[in-house]
Amino acid sequence: MKILLENDETGEFLTAADDWTKNPQAGKPFATTIIAWRAGRQHAIGRFNVVCHIRATHQFVNLHHGRGSGSPVPVGAEGVAVS
Secondary structure (H helix, E strand, C coil), X not given: CEEEEEECCCCCEECCCCCEECCXXXXXXXXXXXXXXXXXXXXXXXXXXXXXXXCCXXXXXXXXXXXXXXXXXCCXXXXXXXX
């Protein structure tokens, strides 16, 4: 199993080289979901998912989601803290 960061809009996975790929095997593995989530928040992308990829069955489990730094702030949410 591998924890990956997925761009929700393109379905691509972040690689160790900071590129994006459709191949989950080439995706950068994260040690924990919170580390992956924090990486997603820092990237200039819109919505993202933290997923667990199970190689043996080629299944994905969505563990968490969020919005990257490239995502517009929803109206009225400017003062909302994100933890």
